[in-house]
Amino acid sequence: MNYFAHLHIAAITNTSWVGNLLGDFPVDASHLDADLLVGWRLHQKVDVMVDQHEASVLFRGMERKGRRRFAGIIQDIAMDYWLIQNWTLFSPVSLDMFCEQAVAGLVKDKHRSPERLKNMISSLEYENWLSNLGTLDGVDRAIQSIMRRWKHGEHLQGFVDDLPNVINQAEAPFLALYPDLLDYVKQEMKKAEATHSLG
Template sequence: MNYFAHLHIASITNTSWVGNLLGDFPVDVNSLEPDLFAGWRLHQQVDVMVDQHVASVAFRSIPRKGRRRFSGIIQDIAMDYWLIQYWEKFSSVPLTVFCEQAVSGLVMDKNRSPERLANMISSLEGSNWLSSLGTLDGVDRAIHSIMRRWRHGKHLQDFVDDLPNVIEQAEQPFLLLYPDLLDFVDQEMKKAEVTHNPG
């Protein structure tokens, strides 16, 4: 899952908006304040669950020109795309309202964010582009953003060249995976409650 899904999970678990994005940014985990650490930890748990889910394994196994070892990156972005397409299935909050809430929540903790995340939050303040992650152009921009800053970025070009087809391939895996992910997150939050309130 990419930014949008992690923000959705932050909203339904009442955990830190910024904390739930920190898993995608370099941070000193030992220096995180408790609320940020809880969000960071949840992000890590989500990433592991998604990576191991049978639907993710199936998506990565689809024959295509792009290298299998990098297909998980594309899957994360495509999952955001499909979450936005199916938004009303997973949330009663209107998409525009959610995007506003997410940015407001991120801005509150911008001063506790690493520089690259703080810059992204500033970008969202200037123009809230979260909903664009549910468009082909938005997916393209997200992939190119990774390509520019990642030393192996050139290997994602094959996926970009076949982007409409790759996104279509991610629809059924998303529909299989996301309900399971929300159930997983719910169970993890209940475990955390028991740990903090053993009586």
């Protein structure tokens, strides 16, 4: 899952917006404030669960131009696309309202964010582009951003060349995976609450 799904999970679990994004940014977890650490840990668990889910294995094995080795990177972005496309299935809050809430929550803790995340939050303050992640252009921009930052970024070009097909391939895996993921995070939060109450 990419930024949008992690923000949705933050809202569902009532955990830190910034904390739930920190798993995608270089941080020293031992120096995080307690609320950010909860979000960071949840992000890590979500990534492992998604990576191991049978729907993800199916997606990574599909025939396409991009190399299977890097399909998980593209899956994360395509899953955000399908979450936005199917937003009313997963949230009673309107998409526009959620995007406003998410940005407001991120801005509130921007000062506790690493520099690259601060820059991302600033760009959201200037122009809230979260809902654009549910468009073909938004997916393309997200992949291009990774390609610019990552030294192996050129390996993602095949996915860009085949983008409409890649997005279509992700729809069924998303619909199979995301309800399971939401059940999983709710159970993880119940476990955490039970452990905290025993402590």
